Amino acid sequence: MANTPSTRPELWLIRHGETEWSRSGAHTSFTDLPLTEHGREQAAALAPVLAQVQFDLLLTSPRQRAQETARLAGVHTSAEIELNLQEWNYGEFEGKSTPEIREALPDWNVWRSPITGGESLPQVAARAQAVIDRCMQHGGRCALFAHAHIFRILAGVWIGSGNAQGGALGEHLALSTASISVLGWERDTRVISRWNELPPALAN
Incomplete structure (x- = not known):
């Protein structure tokens, strides 16, 4: 069924498939890793699900793992690069897992600790808001x-009705590789309609 654009958009958040670092838990922002073989299989499993949906706007992070997922999911030809969809810049913590970072900084937490050389949570939330604004327009x-992190923050900003502080709510939203989440509306209220759903081929 055709979808008529409106000022109340529905946002489908599709996380990229597995990479070597997502598998190990290493923080990955600007490092441009490809998908693993399993990640490519995950991305391809999205295709039959997304083929049933008509989209009015398709946006992708500039990183190859996101673009490759879009391509294997069958929608890359019409997708536009959106720089604000880049992952949280982890600065000096790029490529390190939380347990590795805590060897030197025992209380470190990406949501509450300083990110030396990278972005603060409010800065990422501002980028998320810019994406929401584009979709609203x-x-x-x-x-x-x-x-994962940009989507978790974006969802927090969404249900915070534009309040960038809502991005902190993302700490409580787990997100798997190759998952689909949907942000929508219940009457006049912004809601998370679906969260962290895997395509049927990956759900078993």
Whole structure:
């Protein structure tokens, strides 16, 4: 069924498939890793699900792991690069897992600790708001291909009704590789309609 664009968009958040660092738990922002073989299988499993949906806007992070997921999911030809969908810049913690970082900084937490050489949570939340603003202006059903933390923060900002502080709510939203989440509306209220759903081929 065709979707008529409106000022109340529906945002589909599609996280990229597995990479070597997502598998190990290493923080990955600007390091441009490809998908693993399993990650490519995960991305391909998204295709039959997304083929049933008509999108009015398709946006992807500039990182190859997001673009490759969009391509294997069958929608890359019409996707536009959106720089604000880049993952949280982890600065000096890029490529390190939380347990590794805590060897030197025992109380470190990405949500509450300083990110030396990278972005603060409010800065990432501001980028998330810019993506929401673009979708609000465009309207309709919007597919976004990107990363775990930017999506978790974006969802927090969404249900915070534009309050960037809402991005901190993302700490409580786990997100798997190659998952689909949907942000929508219940009457006039912004809601998380679906969260962290895997395509049927990966759900078993």
